[in-house]
Amino acid sequence: MKTNRSLKHFSSSTNSSEHSGPSRRVFLKGLGAAVALPVMESLLPTAMAKSIEQRPKRMTVFYSPNGMRMQRYTPTTAGKNYQATPILQPLEKMREKYTLVSGLGHYQASAFGDPSAGHGRSCPAFLTGAHAKATEGADIYCGISADQVAAQYFAKDTQLASLELGIEPPSLLGSCDINYSCTYTNTISWRSPTQALPAMVTPSDVFEHLFGDGNQIDEVTRQKRLAQKNSILDFINAEAKRLNQNLGMNDRHKMAQYLESIRDVERRITKARETTIEMNLDGFTVPANIPSDYEEHVKIMLDLQMLALQTDMTRVSTFMLGRELSNHAYNNLGIPDGHHALSHHANIPDNIDKLVKVNTYHMQLFADYLEKMASIPDGDSNLLENTFVIRGACIGESNDHDHMDLPIILAGGGLEGNRHIAAKKHTPMCNLLLSVLQQMGVPAQSFGDSSEPLAGLIT
DSSP states (O other): OOOOOEEEEEEOTTTOOTTTOOOEEEEEEETTEEEEOOOOGGGSOHHHHHHHTSOOOEEEEEEOSSOBOGGGTSOSSOEESOOOOGGGGGGGGGGGGEEEEEEEEOGGGSOTTSOOOHHHHHHHHTTTOOOOOOOSSSOOOOOOOHHHHHHHHHGGGSSSSOEEEESSOOOOSSEEETTEETHHHHOSOEEETTEEOOOBOOHHHHHHHHHSSTTOOOHHHHHHHHHHTOOHHHHSHHHHHHHHTTOOHHHHHHHHHHHHHHHHHHHHHHHHHHTEEOOEETTEEOOTTEESSHHHHHHHHHHHHHHHHHTTSOSEEEEESSOTTOOOBOGGGTOOSBHHHHHSOTTOHHHHHHHHHHHHHHHHHHHHHHHHHHTSEETTEETTTTEEEEEEOSOSBGGGTOOSSOOEEEEETTOOOSEEEEEEEEEEHHHHHHHHHHHTTOOOSOOTTOOSSOTTSOO
């Protein structure tokens, strides 16, 4: 097959929406590949190069299932310089980059006479602030999620409106919690009250989604690439070299770093194919190209997310460490017990210690994620400074299915860090979501069951 290579420059400075400001996109295109590049100031007019330094704000959500051991998570004092608790210890190196918020809850996750199902209602409420309809059928109903409010606002400025990622394949059959469809616990993103967005869990699928030729690489090309073990970068190498001739030193370094990040992810996906797993969950067979190593799976997915954010392919993304009700066993921690089973620890000390170990491990993965984001240049700052990162769970104290005191962290976004905001208990979680939407420039006056923007967040 003959390679059709061409360098594509797309400028949206004249047709961009009022809220996005000027931008210019550069793509390297080759056989079955379309690689978007970060903003290259060398290719922009001087006036535009200055304005582009003010990068658009993004939003990501880092979600962990099954709640938290709150007694070992929540600091005993509010304000600055609080003492880190055992679960928060991994975040100490990033203390100046995040704010811990306690006391937030979702009243709409209450039963209101519906069947008892703490996970089945709390998970869909997490980003919507809505009360999920109790049903095991196709007539699901919840509300639009905050990430999708932002996604709809920025959709015309990005290649992808949003990117939903996860680790565990969805459960597809029947109910996952009492009288509640598995749809409610498979995802946290809702495009509308009746449309839940599934999370992509296979790295190779996400890679093709981001870098494929319109996401429609023909099977002949795909098989040829696999047979020859070619990187997509091999197909655009000539264009990359030609573009380099027009770049300044800083931009050359930026492009080399970015392309090497893509190549690194490709290598890891290829390696994952050699040591993959096949699972059968609830009668659904999972394709055998999910990495067998949980932590490597997490890091590949998050690296793919950061590549998409870095190039402004999307400004909104969610990531789930596991489906709600996940019973994943963390054998890498020496814990053969299922996560969900441990979360209902019944105040047994050994179970609590194991749960805290899992909670702390999840926090370490989050700390690594923030550190990686902070290392990626973005305009005149870095990716973390230009991204609001919401980390949390839909349940606080897991043993109690408590949905009125959630473990919430807001990182990045250029906000002041090193703070513990102790909100009045039962303050709507939607107050924080409304604040983030407004800080992103989304003209929202309310969201879900919000009462006002979260007090004390913006200094």
